[in-house]
Amino acid sequence: MEKLPILQYPDERLKKVSIEVVDFGKEFKEFVEKLKYTMYNSPGGVGIAAPQVNNHIRTIIVDTSKSTHKTNKVSHGLMVLSNPKIVYGEGEIIFREGCMSIPDYTGNVKRFYYIKVEALDENGKLITFDTEGFEAVVIQHEIDHLDGKVFIEKVVSPKDIFKRKVYK
Amino acid sequence: MKQFIITAFGEDRPGIVAKVTEILYKNGLNIEDSAMTRLNDEFVIMLVVKGDTEKSSLENDLKSLEKEGINFTVKEVPLSKEKEKEDYQLYNIIVYGSDKPGIVYNVSKLLAEKSINIADLRTEKTKDLYVMFIQAEIPNSLDITELEKEVESLKDNLNVDISLQCVDTANL
Numbered sequence: 584m585e586k587l588p589i590l591q592y593p594d595e596r597l598k599k600v601s602i603e604v605v606d607f608g609k610e611f612k613e614f615v616e617k618l619k620y621t622m623y624n625s626p627g628g629v630g631i632a633a634p635q636v637n638n639h640i641r642t643i644i645v646d647t648s649k650s651t652h653k654t655n656k657v658s659h660g661l662m663v664l665s666n667p668k669i670v671y672g673e674g675e676i677i678f679r680e681g682c683m684s685i686p687d688y689t690g691n692v693k694r695f696y697y698i699k700v701e702a703l704d705e706n707g708k709l710i711t712f713d714t715e716g717f718e719a720v721v722i723q724h725e726i727d728h729l730d731g732k733v734f735i736e737k738v739v740s741p742k743d744i745f746k747r748k749v750y751k
Numbered sequence: 752m753k754q755f756i757i758t759a760f761g762e763d764r765p766g767i768v769a770k771v772t773e774i775l776y777k778n779g780l781n782i783e784d785s786a787m788t789r790l791n792d793e794f795v796i797m798l799v800v801k802g803d804t805e806k807s808s809l810e811n812d813l814k815s816l817e818k819e820g821i822n823f824t825v826k827e828v829p830l831s832k833e834k835e836k837e838d839y840q841l842y843n844i845i846v847y848g849s850d851k852p853g854i855v856y857n858v859s860k861l862l863a864e865k866s867i868n869i870a871d872l873r874t875e876k877t878k879d880l881y882v883m884f885i886q887a888e889i890p891n892s893l894d895i896t897e898l899e900k901e902v903e904s905l906k907d908n909l910n911v912d913i914s915l916q917c918v919d920t921a922n923l
Contacts, residue, residue: 627922652921681922689920717921724923 587621587636592685598731601632601639604665607707611642615663615705618644625683630721632728635684641666643725647718654678654716667702667726669695670711678720679745680734691743692734694723754783754801754830755809761821763794770821771796774812778804783831799831839868839888841918848911850881857909858883861901865893881911886918 590597604611614633622631622644629650633642646661654676674696681689697715700722704710714722724734738744759771768787775782780802787796806827813823846858855874862869862885871886889895899915906913 629921630923650921652919679918679920681920683922720921721923 584617584620586624587617589621589625589635589683590637591683592733592735594684596637596639597634597684597728597733599634599639600731601634601641601729604640604642604703604707607665607703607705612705614638615642615644618642619661619663622646626686627681627683629717630725631683632725634728634731641729643667643722643729645718645721645725647721650717652717654720655718656716657714658718659712659714663705664700664702664722665704665707667700667722667729669698669723669726670701671697671699673697674715676716676720680720680724682724682734684728685733685735687746688735689745690734690738692724692737694720698722752801752803752830753806754799754828755780755806756826756828757798757800757813757823758796759798759813759816759821759823760793760795761816761819763789763792767794767821768796770816770819771813771823774809774816775800778802778809778812780804780809799828801830836888838891840891841870841920842887842889843914843916843918844883844885844887845914845916846881846883846885846911848881848909849879850876851909854881854909854911855883857905858885858913861905862887865898865901866890867893 618631618633618636621636622628625631629647630643630645633640642663642665644663647655647658648660672695675693676696677691677693679689680692696719697713698719699711699713701709701711727733735744761767772782780800782798783801784799785797787794806825810825813825816823844858846854859869867890868888869885870888872883874881874883889898902913902915
């Protein structure tokens with residue numbers, strides 16, 4: 584399998600709002616496999632959103648199970664979430680985020696610490712779950728992609744955006 | 752292609768950035784990096800710019816700012832190149848406490864002795880509370896526990912608080 588090419592800012596296609604998934608058939612499942620492969624074989628490898636590979640459907644993939652990040656307290660393992668909604672958010676966490684679509688910068692972004700999520704799973708079945716810390720940040724970051732938003736517009740203050748030389 | 756470091760400052764008021772950058776724009780210069788901020792009552796601009804302009808003509812154009820109370824310097828520098836750097840971890844060092852002479856000197860001296868590079872340093876002072884933010888590049892080869900011990904003793908000597916936070920970036 585080959586990695587799908589990742590759109591990089593300022594590509595206008597990253598700003599498009601994605602549409603809801605209605606068909607969870609073969610075509611969708613094949614795409615999800617490619618998206619998983621792309622996520623696992625990219626820097627970070629904990630989250631990806633369909634529009635990042637130029638497919639504007641509301642699907643994100645998250646897997647924080649292997650992350651050693653200190654805020655990684657709750658992990659639901661690999662999740663394919665379609666039409667995800669944050670139905671409740673509480674607390675705040677400021678996190679230095681990096682993104683495959685903006686490889687040259689990182690920025691401090693404020694997010695909810697705890698979230699309750701409603702989404703459809705890989706087979707289109709409705710699921711709801713609570714999460715916190717790292718996994719909650721990843722989900723919020725990926726959902727922003729579905730709305731055509733990138734983290735740069737959410738940085739806390741001008742002092743909170745940083746150029747980086749190496750994408751590790 | 753030439754690269755210049757330009758500094759400019761003047762009494763803070765609306766329009767300083769526009770006046771300075773208008774001249775750069777008209778000289779076909781691109782701003783590669785910048786820090787522009789208000790320091791007490793003065794607005795200070797530091798820029799790295801790149802373009803094909805001659806230094807003398809740029810200086811000549813910038814001279815027009817002097818009559819408006821904006822002072823400047825221009826220095827031509829070699830074009831930036833990617834340097835091989837020892838692997839490092841980014842840390843935020845926050846120093847706060849009652850103001851006294853020598854805080855910046857003593858903290859930066861410790862960092863220099865440890866070959867820790869300062870990428871950014873800002874200080875703020877309100878009444879007697881002094882705060883310094885440093886973004887420091889700490890070589891991976893450095894023993895952090897040892898550094899923390901020395902920071903502890905510096906805290907006692909200077910009677911300030913110092914917090915050392917590893918900047919952990921998550922690639923999402």
